[in-house]
Amino acid sequence: MGHGWVFQHDNDPKHTAKAKKEWIKKKHIKPKPQNAITIAVSSRALFNMDREQDIYEQQGMEDYLKYQIQHEIEPFAPGPAFPFIKAVEAVNTRLRELYPDSEELFDVVLMTSNHAHVGLRLINSINHYQLFIERFSYHANLYLSADSLKVREAIDEGIAAATVFSPGKITELSETQLRVAFDGDAVLFSDESEIIYKAHGLDKFYEHEKAHENKPLDHGPLKGFLEALGKLQQKFYAKGQRLDCPIRTYLVTARSAASSGTRALKTLRSWGLETDEALFLAGAPKGPMLEKIRPHIFFDDQMFHVEGATELGTVAAHVPYGISQKIQSKTARDVKKDMPAKQLE
Numbered sequence: 001m002g003h004g005w006v007f008q009h010d011n012d013p014k015h016t017a018k019a020k021k022e023w024i025k026k027k028h029i030k031p032k033p034q035n036a037i038t039i040a041v042s043s044r045a046l047f048n049m050d051r052e053q054d055i056y057e058q059q060g061m062e063d064y065l066k067y068q069i070q071h072e073i074e075p076f077a078p079g080p081a082f083p084f085i086k087a088v089e090a091v092n093t094r095l096r097e098l099y100p101d102s103e104e105l106f107d108v109v110l111m112t113s114n115h116a117h118v119g120l121r122l123i124n125s126i127n128h129y130q131l132f133i134e135r136f137s138y139h140a141n142l143y144l145s146a147d148s149l150k151v152r153e154a155i156d157e158g159i160a161a162a163t164v165f166s167p168g169k170i171t172e173l174s175e176t177q178l179r180v181a182f183d184g185d186a187v188l189f190s191d192e193s194e195i196i197y198k199a200h201g202l203d204k205f206y207e208h209e210k211a212h213e214n215k216p217l218d219h220g221p222l223k224g225f226l227e228a229l230g231k232l233q234q235k236f237y238a239k240g241q242r243l244d245c246p247i248r249t250y251l252v253t254a255r256s257a258a259s260s261g262t263r264a265l266k267t268l269r270s271w272g273l274e275t276d277e278a279l280f281l282a283g284a285p286k287g288p289m290l291e292k293i294r295p296h297i298f299f300d301d302q303m304f305h306v307e308g309a310t311e312l313g314t315v316a317a318h319v320p321y322g323i324s325q326k327i328q329s330k331t332a333r334d335v336k337k338d339m340p341a342k343q344l345e
């Protein structure tokens with residue numbers, strides 16, 4: 001179990017590379033492993049802080065802090081990203097068994113701009129659930145937050161990021177296998193084909209995808225994370241654990257298997273990547289399929305797919321990238337409305 005808890009205060013000038021080095025030296029903490037896959041998660045994505053958020057919004061900062069101190073020893077309830085982080089840690093346990101000296105692990109980092117008083121309650125919550133969160137970081141392979149504005153900023157900086165939404169009902173998830181589901185267009189892939197579809201309709205889209213079948217799509221914001229998962233999967237395959245691999249990935253796309261799906265698969269192959277399963281829904285709703293797969297997290301760029309997934313019990317994460325964000329400005333506004341600008345992380 002790690003010791004050096006640090007809660008990153010966003011925009012804090014003290015968090016320079018130099019300050020970070022000094023801090024590491026002072027705390028005698030080993031520098032972050034270079035090969036780790038860093039997942040940065042905000043406190044409100046990891047834990048359910050709805051009640052605290054209400055107090056902050058209705059009664060203000062002072063009452064909010066007072067409440068947090070009064071409830072300091074009471075752990076927060078799990079939030080939407082909690083099962084995903086637990087599954088990530090289960091993968092780490094397996095990796096450590098197979099490769100005791102390897103740095104190629106997940107490194108989970110808590111991002112928060114919360115007040116130090118709240119920090120104590122966070123530490124207590126992390127200890128309560130025996131989570132292995134110990135380092136802070138400036139670089140993340142994946143950033144999960146409940147704050148859509150911060151996620152948008154991260155996406156604009158080229159970081160794989162998503163806003164996590166709680167499911168409408170509780171679904172039991174695997175504790176031994178991390179399952180991650182990705183949409184294709186504007187998530188793993190760029191939005192170049194989505195642009196054709198929005199501008200010219202479905203028929204032109206099919207025509208275009210058929211004509212460009214052998215031209216790989218450009219990469220989207222979550223491609224790097226699939227790649228990182230693939231790298232870890234290879235480590236299990238190398239030890240003969242392909243069938244028992246604790247990581248499973250899924251492509252869940254509205255493309256159809258018969259036509260436009262080919263370009264998606266050929267693109268993944270051109271990158272040297274694959275998902276364990278590729279599901280082509282040909283425009284059918286994604287929620288029912290995800291309900292069967294039971295992923296710990298599902299990434300999509302369109303809010304209606306995120307909503308469809310959460311309604312049927314899947315933790316879904318919105319990736320604010322690509323043409324859909326501009327065209328569906330109403331949806332984007334709705335996201336913003338649900339997420340007050342002045343919120344606590």
Ligand SMILES: [Mg+2]
Nearest residue numbers: 183185186301
């Ligand atoms: Mg999409």
